[in-house]
Amino acid sequence: MLVQARSAVQDDWRLAQMRALLARRNPGAAEEPPVDILESWARCLDAGLDFSRPVPLAVVEDADLRRRRDEAGRVRELALVELEMLFQQIAGSNFLLAFADTDGIVLDRYADQRFATSHAGAGIPAGSLWTESAAGTNGLGTALACGRSVAVNGPEHFFGQFCDISCTAAPIRDADGRIVGALDASSYFDTRQRHTQALVQMAAAHIENVLLAEQRAAHLVVAIHPRPEFIGTLSAGLLAFGGDGCVSAFNARAAGLLSGLAVRRGTAFEDLFNEPFERFVARLHGSGTRLRDALGSVLAVSCLQPGGIAARRPSVPVSAPASTGRLPRPAASLPAAGEVAEDAAVQQAYTLAAAAVRRGLPVLIQGETGSGKELLARHAHAASGRPGPFVPVNCGAVPAELFEAELFGYVGGAFTGARRQGHEGLLAAAHRGTLLLDEVGELPLPLQAALLRFLDDGLLRPVGGRQLKAVDVQVLAATHVELAQAAAQGRFRADLLYRLDAVTVRLPPLRQRTDFEAAADHALRALQADARLTPAALRRLAEHAWPGNFRELRACLARALLVHPTGLLDAGDVAGVLPPSQREAPGPGLSRLQQGATQAVVAEYRRSGSVSRTARNLRVSRTTVYRHLREAGALD
Ligand SMILES: Nc1ncnc2c1ncn2[C@@H]1O[C@H](COP(=O)(O)OP(=O)(O)OP(=O)(O)O)[C@@H](O)[C@H]1O
Numbered sequence: 001m002l003v004q005a006r007s008a009v010q011d012d013w014r015l016a017q018m019r020a021l022l023a024r025r026n027p028g029a030a031e032e033p034p035v036d037i038l039e040s041w042a043r044c045l046d047a048g049l050d051f052s053r054p055v056p057l058a059v060v061e062d063a064d065l066r067r068r069r070d071e072a073g074r075v076r077e078l079a080l081v082e083l084e085m086l087f088q089q090i091a092g093s094n095f096l097l098a099f100a101d102t103d104g105i106v107l108d109r110y111a112d113q114r115f116a117t118s119h120a121g122a123g124i125p126a127g128s129l130w131t132e133s134a135a136g137t138n139g140l141g142t143a144l145a146c147g148r149s150v151a152v153n154g155p156e157h158f159f160g161q162f163c164d165i166s167c168t169a170a171p172i173r174d175a176d177g178r179i180v181g182a183l184d185a186s187s188y189f190d191t192r193q194r195h196t197q198a199l200v201q202m203a204a205a206h207i208e209n210v211l212l213a214e215q216r217a218a219h220l221v222v223a224i225h226p227r228p229e230f231i232g233t234l235s236a237g238l239l240a241f242g243g244d245g246c247v248s249a250f251n252a253r254a255a256g257l258l259s260g261l262a263v264r265r266g267t268a269f270e271d272l273f274n275e276p277f278e279r280f281v282a283r284l285h286g287s288g289t290r291l292r293d294a295l296g297s298v299l300a301v302s303c304l305q306p307g308g309i310a311a312r313r314p315s316v317p318v319s320a321p322a323s324t325g326r327l328p329r330p331a332a333s334l335p336a337a338g339e340v341a342e343d344a345a346v347q348q349a350y351t352l353a354a355a356a357v358r359r360g361l362p363v364l365i366q367g368e369t370g371s372g373k374e375l376l377a378r379h380a381h382a383a384s385g386r387p388g389p390f391v392p393v394n395c396g397a398v399p400a401e402l403f404e405a406e407l408f409g410y411v412g413g414a415f416t417g418a419r420r421q422g423h424e425g426l427l428a429a430a431h432r433g434t435l436l437l438d439e440v441g442e443l444p445l446p447l448q449a450a451l452l453r454f455l456d457d458g459l460l461r462p463v464g465g466r467q468l469k470a471v472d473v474q475v476l477a478a479t480h481v482e483l484a485q486a487a488a489q490g491r492f493r494a495d496l497l498y499r500l501d502a503v504t505v506r507l508p509p510l511r512q513r514t515d516f517e518a519a520a521d522h523a524l525r526a527l528q529a530d531a532r533l534t535p536a537a538l539r540r541l542a543e544h545a546w547p548g549n550f551r552e553l554r555a556c557l558a559r560a561l562l563v564h565p566t567g568l569l570d571a572g573d574v575a576g577v578l579p580p581s582q583r584e585a586p587g588p589g590l591s592r593l594q595q596g597a598t599q600a601v602v603a604e605y606r607r608s609g610s611v612s613r614t615a616r617n618l619r620v621s622r623t624t625v626y627r628h629l630r631e632a633g634a635l636d
Contacts, residue, residue, distance in 0.1 A: 014042065021051075025155035025163060036146055037156045040137040043145060044158045047133045054136075054159040058129040060105055065127040069107050072099075075172060075180045076107060078210055081355040082183065082203040083110050084348060088503050089199060095187040096124055100140045102179055104131035115187065124186060135159070139167025140184045147171055147179060149201045154189030166192040170204035175215035175240065175249040177265070183207075205234050205251070212249050213305050216240040219248050220281065221305035224257060224291070228300035238304070245269045245277030260295055339375065340522050342515035349505040350376060354383035356503040357434070357474055362455070364440075364500050365478040367507030370549035373478040374438060376507060381434040384474055388433025393426050396442035403447050408454070410463035427460055431471045440477040440500065441486055448493045455499045475500070510546040510553060511600045514617060517542070523550065524557045524569070531567030533574070540571040543620050544578055545597035601628035 018041045022033050049055075060068070069076060079099040086097055087110045096111040106128050132141040136158025143150045149170035155163045169184040183204050185196045213221050223236040230236055237254025239247060247267045255263045261272050269277035274292045283289065289301045341347055349365075356363045357380045365373045374392055381390040398406050409425025427435060437443065443451065454460065460469040477500045486492035510516060517538050524531045533541070546552055559577040560569050605614045605625065615622045 014045065018042070022155060025160075033156060034150075036142065036148065036150050037137060037152065040132060040142045040145065040152075041158060043132055044136050049133070049136055049158060051136070051158055051160065054161050055134065057123065058134055059125060059127045060129065062127070065105070065107065068101050068103075068105060072101050072107055072181060074214070075174075075207065075211070078207045079172070079181060079183060080108060081351055082207055083108065084352040085355055085503075086110075086183075086185065086199055086203050088352070090185070090193070090196065094191050095185055095196070098124060098140070098184045098186070100130060100144075100182050100184065102144065102181060103129070104134070104141050104144055104182075105129050106140070107181075118188075132158075136162075138162060139169035139186065140182050143169035143171050143182050143184075144179060149197060149204070151197050153192065164189050168197040168200050170197075170201045172204045172207050172211075174208075175212045177249075180211075202234055205253070208251055209234075209238055212238055212240060212251060216249050217305070217307065219243075219305070219307040220303070221307065222284070223302045223304050224254060224299045226257070226297065226299055228302075231300055231302045236302075239263075240307075241269060241277070247272070257299070258293060261293065340515050340519040342518055343508065343513040345506070345508045346372075346513065346515070349507055350379060352503060353377075353380040353476075353505050356505075357381070357384040357386075357476075360474065361502040362475050362477065362500050363502070364483070364504045365476065365507065366482075366504060367478070367480065368509045368547070368549055369480050370551035371480075371507045371509055372550060373480075373507060374436065376505070377434070377436040377476045377478060380476060381474070384434065386433050386474060388431050388472075389429065390434050390436070391426055391430040392436040392438055394438045396439040400444040400447075403444060404450060405463045407447070408450065408460055408462055409465075411465035425460065425462065427454065427473055428469065428471055430473045432473075434474040434476060437475065437477045437500075439479060441479045441481045441483055441492060443492075445491075445493070448496045452493065452496045452499060455496075477501075509600070510549045511542075511544075511597070511618060512604065519550070520553060520557070523554045524561075527554070527558055528561055528567050531561060531569065534568070534570045536571035537569045537574045539621070540574050540578075542618065543597070543624055545600055598628040598632050601625055602632045605629060 015038065018038055019033065022037075044051075072079075076099060083097045083099060094112050094115045096109055096115050098106045098109045100106050106124060106126055109124060109126055129135065130138055130140040132138070132145050135141055137152055138157055139150060139152045142152055149168070151166065151168040153166045157163055157165070165186050166189045167184055167186040169182050171179045172181045172183065174180045183200050185200050187193070187196070219240040219242050221238060221240045223231045223238055225231050225233075225236045235253060237257040238249075238251045239254050240249040242248040245268060247263065247265055247269075249265065250263050258272060263272065269275075269280065272294055273280065274294055274296075280291065284301070284303050289303075291299050291301045293299060341350060353363050353365070353376055363380060365376055367373045377392070378390055393407070395403070405423065405425070407426050409423050409428055437451075450461075455475065458470055458472065460471055462469070483492050483497050483501070487494040487497050510519060513519065520533060520538060520541050524533055541553075541556075548555070556574070556577050557569075560573055561567060563576065564573050601614060601618065601620075601624075604618055605611065608614050608617055611622055611625050611629070615625045618625070
């Protein structure tokens with residue numbers, strides 16, 4: 001395969017050169033370089049690249065980047081959700097994740113703060129071009145060129161300038177088997193992690209499965225695996241069949257599980273399995289169907305999508321997705337009209353929470369009071385597609401001694417004051433739905449143990465009763481305190497924290513949101529449809545720290561409308577209803593609210609690195625930023 005057109009002698013010579021160079025670059029490496037790397041080096045040499053003369057990284061214009069993002073459409077949407085999931089899984093390990101289109105151009109990147117600002121991380125901006133012919137052997141370019149997942153470790157990069165990073169990338173294919181993009185994870189060579197390649201491959205495989213089902217919506221899609229418990233996981237093979245009984249799409253796992261048989265688009269069902277297609281369809285159940293392949297192996301089969309075939313045969317029910325559920329589901333749920341979510345961090349929180357609940361993972365929602373945690377939880381429930389109800393419970397509002405009975409239910413006469421007929425409890429009420437444990441940090445310690453036990457086995461033990469009851473509940477938890485800190489201080493069980501925070505989403509406080517003006521405008525119009533804030537009033541509101549977030553904002557505006565029923569509010573009008581400490585000129589002995597505002601300004605200044613950016617992001621004047629920075633002694 002390697003440089004087939006050349007003579008064997010030339011090949012040997014070039015191969016020896018490449019091996020020698022790789023060995024010189026990486027003297028510690030004992031192993032022979034992988035064949036994908038050697039082949040890639042050969043392609044780079046054929047393309048006329050010279051490793052001693054690196055070319056500058058090419059970056060497309062903003063307009064081109066925007067057009068490409070639009071064109072990537074659904075694949076990009078799915079890739080962003082996967083990148084967010086990956087980001088959570090490998091967070092903190094100093095890496096960068098990227099999605100690139102088929103031309104090798106990075107459309108989106110997610111990075112650890114540390115890596116993003118490092119020399120290597122800053123070298124992989126959105127819009128940068130990573131084909132082999134432009135950047136030599138590298139994760140994205142090489143995965144796109146060879147059509148397989150690859151890891152390119154440090155010195156295996158063709159150009160020396162990338163030798164301190166490691167990339168692992170996987171191409172994404174659509175239902176027709178065409179490459180439609182690629183995912184990549186890059187980190188410093190010396191801190192690379194072994195499991196990253198598997199995670200990236202799994203993310204790409206999941207996108208491929210969703211594309212297969214969506215692009216063959218009118219076809220029968222089945223999952224196959226030798227062991228029924230693996231149906232519904234990423235190890236299952238997927239096969240789509242058209243009405244003619246021929247394969248119309250398949251994933252790589254299906255080809256692997258049916259190795260030895262000619263799995264191709266167009267192959268007839270009967271060439272793969274020992275049964276006529278029509279008979280198979282007639283007896284196909286949601287799950288638990290068995291099927292013998294043409295080589296005699298028995299497979300468990302489950303119908304994921306009946307397609308048009310169900311219309312002809314109403315006897316084909318769709319199996320319920322397993323809780324590992326990496327199966328196609330509706331698109332991510334973003335807030336509805338009337339709710340404000342233009343801020344990128346907020347949108348990311350919504351998308352991530354939706355992606356997590358579709359996989360049945362617990363989600364921990366972190367955010368200040370009134371920042372919209374419950375609203376986000378309601379959206380996550382809607383996105384999960386679970387048929388049961390959404391049940392919110394405020395862990396701080398129920399007296400500790402009654403909480404166990406509230407949560408797990410009780411049998412009649414279990415304690416003084418108990419109802420005669422007993423009470424089913426909130427977890428039972430949330431069966432097949434979602435339970436939100438709001439202010440979960442307030443959960444009394446003994447109840448934390450009971451909740452942990454429930455999360456482990458899904459069984460309810462009603463107070464005073466003996467009978468266990470199995471329920472299916474998606475648990476979400478919300479908190480305004482840092483639970484990790486509470487766990488370190490022994491106020492919260494660390495093992496419960498690990499169960500609840502499989503995925504953590506953070507809602508930014510109102511003062512850090514880039515959509516603050518829209519939020520204020522929306523809150524005002526919800527109170528009085530024809531009311532309006534002047535630009536000066538908006539600026540004045542943006543200077544306030546809003547420790548109570550949306551709730552405080554609404555209360556302030558309601559007060560302003562009481563005083564000014566005409567509804568046209570100027571800076572002075574809103575200043576008049578802000579808490580007193582916010583109206584005074586700042587002086588020594590700052591109030592808590594002022595301290596909050598100062599902290600917010602300092603945090604944003606440290607994050608963005610400039611006074612102008614801080615002013616723009618927080619929507620306050622540069623003078624205000626300077627004032628707070630001076631107060632905090634944060635100006636050099
Ligand atoms: N993005 C938004 N757009 C418009 N209104 C919002 C938004 N987010 C929250 N709100 C409104 O703000 C109020 C508080 O929201 P929510 O109860 O979800 O906050 P929370 O973080 O759960 O509060 P707490 O910590 O006090 O429980 C609600 O009335 C909600 O409708």
